[in-house]
Amino acid sequence: MSRRPVNPARRIGDGVNIPFVGAVQSKSRSSPLLSIGLVVVGAILVIGYFYSGSGEPSSEIEVVSKVEGGVSCTLEVQRALPILKKAYGDSMRKVLHVGPDTCPVVSKLLKEQDTEAWGVEPYELDDTDTSCKSLVRKGIVRVADIKFSLPYRPKSFSVVIVSDALEYLSPKYLNKTLPELMRVSADGLVIFSGYPGQRRAKGAELSKFGRPAKLRSSSWWIRYFVQNRLEENEAASKKFEQASTKRSYKPACQVFHLKSHH
């Protein structure tokens, strides 16, 4: 269930085609078969819902992390939420997500019980739906250039998760932005970053950030963390790995867990 698709193009095709096929069928023959089919699908969804509420299903992890022919680490954050919850426990109740397309991540977090979530969109929101506009109106999602100070008090959040955003920063700006992300987090910072050579999803490679994404290797990142005295959050890393193994979850992006040093 939780295996990633071998052929992302086909997978995406499948997803896109389903509603279309449904529409065609209902037009060409408005058969009772279709209604029966819908009832069956509904029943499966309901059963699935109850199972996911009670057990430890691997199906909790979604199969989508590749869109438009490439990898989006923001989508990967959504996929990894059950694992992050295992790794961070109660700290996942007050979360800031920083990255493009933050609205779906924030919405998903807000659907969890006792969870508060906020989002920072690093550049601009385009083609936003009404629910995203509403999040912006309420101040839950903000558009802010992460090269500058973040508009939050110290330790405003337990965990800060950043995806597809640090890749656009030169080391000079990383030196400013990472301490900012640390400042507003109390229990840790989680970085989702693409692998070098990885094909990026359309939304994740936007040059609207002013420069193309620079996908750095894990050895680059680790050297950077060491040079800047950023410490790995070993407890969280270990729990994240254990939960990943247990659910056969393989992140499509690099995931780093850092301590928020205060």
Ligand SMILES: *[C@@H]1O[C@H](CO)[C@@H](O)[C@H](O)[C@H]1NC(C)=O
């Ligand atoms: C970033 O900070 C590190 C450690 O303080 C320093 O060695 C490095 O030169 C800085 N990089 C830039 C580009 O300012």
